[in-house]
Amino acid sequence: MAQHGKLRMILDRDYRIAELDRRVFGSFIEHLGRAVYDGIYQPGHPMSDEEGFRKDVIALVRELEVPIIRYPGGNFVSNFYWEDSVGPREKRPKRLELAWRSTESNQVGLHEFSRWAEKADSSVMMAVNLGTRGVQDACNLLEYCNHPSGSRYADLRIEHGAKDPYNIKVWCLGNEMDGPWQLGMKTMEEYGRIAAETAKAMKLIDPGIELVSCGSSSIEMPSFPQWEAATLEHTYDYVDYISLHNYYGNRKDDSADFLACSDDMDRFIRSVVATCDFVRAKKRGRKDIMLSFDEWNVWFHSNAADEDIMRNHPWQQHPRLLEDVYNFEDALAVGLLLITLMKHADRVKMACLAQLVNVIAPIMTEPDGGAAWRQTIFYPFLHASRYGRGTVLMPAGSVTKHRTSGHDEITDAESIAVWQEEKEELTLFLVNRNLERPVELSLDIRSFPQYQVLEHIVLESPDLKAVNSASGESVRPEKHAGTHVTDGCVEGLLAPASWNVIRMKKS
Ligand code: AHR
Numbered sequence: 001m002a003q004h005g006k007l008r009m010i011l012d013r014d015y016r017i018a019e020l021d022r023r024v025f026g027s028f029i030e031h032l033g034r035a036v037y038d039g040i041y042q043p044g045h046p047m048s049d050e051e052g053f054r055k056d057v058i059a060l061v062r063e064l065e066v067p068i069i070r071y072p073g074g075n076f077v078s079n080f081y082w083e084d085s086v087g088p089r090e091k092r093p094k095r096l097e098l099a100w101r102s103t104e105s106n107q108v109g110l111h112e113f114s115r116w117a118e119k120a121d122s123s124v125m126m127a128v129n130l131g132t133r134g135v136q137d138a139c140n141l142l143e144y145c146n147h148p149s150g151s152r153y154a155d156l157r158i159e160h161g162a163k164d165p166y167n168i169k170v171w172c173l174g175n176e177m178d179g180p181w182q183l184g185m186k187t188m189e190e191y192g193r194i195a196a197e198t199a200k201a202m203k204l205i206d207p208g209i210e211l212v213s214c215g216s217s218s219i220e221m222p223s224f225p226q227w228e229a230a231t232l233e234h235t236y237d238y239v240d241y242i243s244l245h246n247y248y249g250n251r252k253d254d255s256a257d258f259l260a261c262s263d264d265m266d267r268f269i270r271s272v273v274a275t276c277d278f279v280r281a282k283k284r285g286r287k288d289i290m291l292s293f294d295e296w297n298v299w300f301h302s303n304a305a306d307e308d309i310m311r312n313h314p315w316q317q318h319p320r321l322l323e324d325v326y327n328f329e330d331a332l333a334v335g336l337l338l339i340t341l342m343k344h345a346d347r348v349k350m351a352c353l354a355q356l357v358n359v360i361a362p363i364m365t366e367p368d369g370g371a372a373w374r375q376t377i378f379y380p381f382l383h384a385s386r387y388g389r390g391t392v393l394m395p396a397g398s399v400t401k402h403r404t405s406g407h408d409e410i411t412d413a414e415s416i417a418v419w420q421e422e423k424e425e426l427t428l429f430l431v432n433r434n435l436e437r438p439v440e441l442s443l444d445i446r447s448f449p450q451y452q453v454l455e456h457i458v459l460e461s462p463d464l465k466a467v468n469s470a471s472g473e474s475v476r477p478e479k480h481a482g483t484h485v486t487d488g489c490v491e492g493l494l495a496p497a498s499w500n501v502i503r504m505k506k507s
Contacts, residue, residue, distance in 0.1 A: 009397030078131025085109025130174030131184025249300025
């Protein structure tokens with residue numbers, strides 16, 4: 001056995017980063033593949049309710065306690081004609097869906113999705129089409145969704161059976177408008193102008209909404225971070241957030257290096273914060289632009305199959321697209337990415353695990369009466385969403401390090417703490433990302449007298465490539481014994497390659 005690594009830290013109640021915004025545990029449903037049709041909606045399935053929504057899927061989404069869900073895209077939104085998705089279903093047109101080269105039946109639209117979100121105990125983060133449409137269309141859609149009555153589109157909504165407005169609070173101003181794959185892709189100047197004008201008009205209709213300006217599609221985009229700086233020059237006064245998107249994957253089949261992906265996410269977040277603050281300084285501004293990391297996940301397993309379907313078998317209705325089957329190391333990566341998002345709780349106020357059902361998702365469904373099941377990545381997300389409540393505290397101290405092929409030095413273990421003061425509960429989230437050696441944990445919590453360990457939950461597997469399926473879960477959390485508080489110090493051992501949740505409470 002290799003020598004143990006060490007994580008020696010102090011956690012103090014004054015080492016506060018910020019209150020954690022629950023919306024950091026948001027997710028995403030796009031009209032893409034089987035996310036909507038055969039995912040959340042499948043009339044005729046034995047588990048479906050009277051509106052055609054799968055109750056087993058709703059139960060799993062509720063288990064994850066997802067506070068906000070981005071909709072309807074994604075790339076899909078950049079050619080979305082929302083009017084096609086409302087009103088009597090039999091009159092809704094089928095459309096060629098160009099982003100994913102599929103056929104969209106429009107049988108699920110705004111009304112159905114907002115009903116589903118209610119059932120799933122979540123709220124909607126809506127995106128407007130700034131690809132093939134613009135200011136007027138965004139205004140019409142907002143009026144349809146949020147204006148009470150007495151105007152053309154509000155009255156149309158009422159005529160369609162929704163007396164009460166949907167009151168959608170968060171709106172994305174387009175999607176990945178810097179991407180050559182995006183319908184209606186824009187230059188920075190074009191996007192900055194249209195986003196600012198759309199935001200200005202939307203806030204006249206409903207001053208209570210919050211707006212997200214599109215940032216770069218990933219840190220790899222050649223125009224990053226100039227895109228953020230140039231577009232915020234236009235949008236700074238009108239928007240509240242800027243978006244970040246990034247997907248990670250073990251493309252080199254080098255697990256140790258793959259698990260350094262959270263350092264890349266950290267660098268991305270820091271760079272966007274610096275760029276927002278640069279624009280604020282330049283404008284002598286008085287507000288901070290917050291971050292909405294509204295697409296993040298592991299995504300690479302399905303790339304070749306997706307390419308084949310879109311290129312050679314287009315125009316299917318809800319084909320199997322982006323159906324990544326996640327393994328154990330992907331769950332570790334998702335855990336690390338969640339820790340990184342929590343570390344930035346002062347600026348990252350929203351984030352969406354992309355996506356939620358069937359499409360690069362923690363929840364999968366089988367058609368034809370089949371089951372719904374939990375992928376490996378379901379578990380770290382579940383734990384973070386369930387126990388990551390309260391104030392984020394940053395442990396300070398030292399951790400042993402190791403090298404990977406693409407990163408000079410990374411920590412053996414990553415950690416963050418969240419404290420729920422009223423309930424006197426403290427939760428530590430930790431990943432030992434060293435594949436070889438256990439890490440000895442020694443965390444001084446003397447500023448939390450009488451706190452004792454309630455449970456230590458661990459996700460571990462002898463096989464980094466182990467997957468779950470409809471017929472069983474080979475990756476599922478277990479309770480770990482032996483972690484305890486002695487003389488104000490939490491002591492325990494973090495197994496190599498493991499996700500750990502240590503829950504403590506004042507006794
Ligand atoms: O989540 C899948 C796709 O990834 C989204 O449609 C797009 O915004 C991103 O490129």
